[in-house]
Amino acid sequence: MQFYTYWRSLAALRVRIALNLKGVEVEPIVVDLAAGHQARPEYAAINPQMALPALIVDAGPALFQSMAILEYLDETYPMPPLLPNDARGRARVRGLAQIAVADAHPLVVPRVRTYLEREYGLTEHQRTLWARHWMGEALGAIEGHLARDAATGQFCHGDTVTLADICLASQVIGFTFFGGTSSIYPIVTGIFERSMQMDAFARAHPRLQPDAPKATS
């Protein structure tokens, strides 16, 4: 499987965690989002949306959209399961995941930040505040759901990892990219810290990817 990825992409991060949890090996192919390489014709032929990630499985067009890929991986590599075995539980996990994947992340991707600069002249600082606002709003919404529901455990849904924890981790890490401090969301923070103690989460971290810029002290 070829996995089109970029170190800073939160959507690629989600898929990377799931691949690690499932023990699935892929061939990573870097698409430099910062340099706009997702708009190159060769990548547009892989994913006409020109967004990351994409996963090529067997022949046939690439799979696209992180949530669709996560569900695909859970269906085709069932162990460990990343969705609960009851319909209500699955709805809750998917709902929590969507707060991050739908209602926050798409507002802060490069194409949107670029548009805010080009069309409205927003400064980099203003764009950072924009991103921090929406990432924080979603974390607050997730915290609110986790706080009020007895189904919350050591992780978002009970005491085992689900797709919701993967999406929560991408959301917390993305929040820090824009200077946010997730400690004001204590349940979210506890789940994030427990998740990052797992190897599958820890080694998926953007900063540890081969294409990430070298850390400066």
Added chain:
Amino acid sequence: MQFYTYWRSLAALRVRIALNLKGVEVEPIVVDLAAGHQARPEYAAINPQMALPALIVDAGPALFQSMAILEYLDETYPMPPLLPNDARGRARVRGLAQIAVADAHPLVVPRVRTYLEREYGLTEHQRTLWARHWMGEALGAIEGHLARDAATGQFCHGDTVTLADICLASQVIGFTFFGGTSSIYPIVTGIFERSMQMDAFARAHPRLQPDAPKATS
């Protein structure tokens, strides 16, 4: 089941279509988004994210997030199925759905348009152009995927309705709310028109809901 809805909500529209397709009766409860009633404490107790829709099933917390509710309805009311019976097909349908549900709709909801006005002073016209831009981008991305994949049929995936067609319909209808003309996306338009010939889609249209403003000629 109690269904928290508002005539103009594209997320509520998606769930309404699925309820119609499945023949499921619900008790609609209107939450006036235009008046900000989603922020009232009584609704925040239903959905801490203070977003529509929400669906109360049996006891226990409400289901939330349209995609999670659509998947729940498809699991608990299997006929007619709204996902293909193969994993790759499901991934494609979910991916197409997410282009609309994640990458477009959350950018144009009232809370975002309000923020653009309050923080950056965008006029109503500018906010409309913002919304039209992102709704159009997503329709273009969906068109690109539909055009290049042999799995496209009379509907997004083959010749029967799936979750992708539901999300496509909400996307096209939303685009028109902001003055967009979807005819520049011919495959999308053909699928939308075939969808709207079905009673389940047609009577779900926002303008036909009891809480919609009366049409002016």
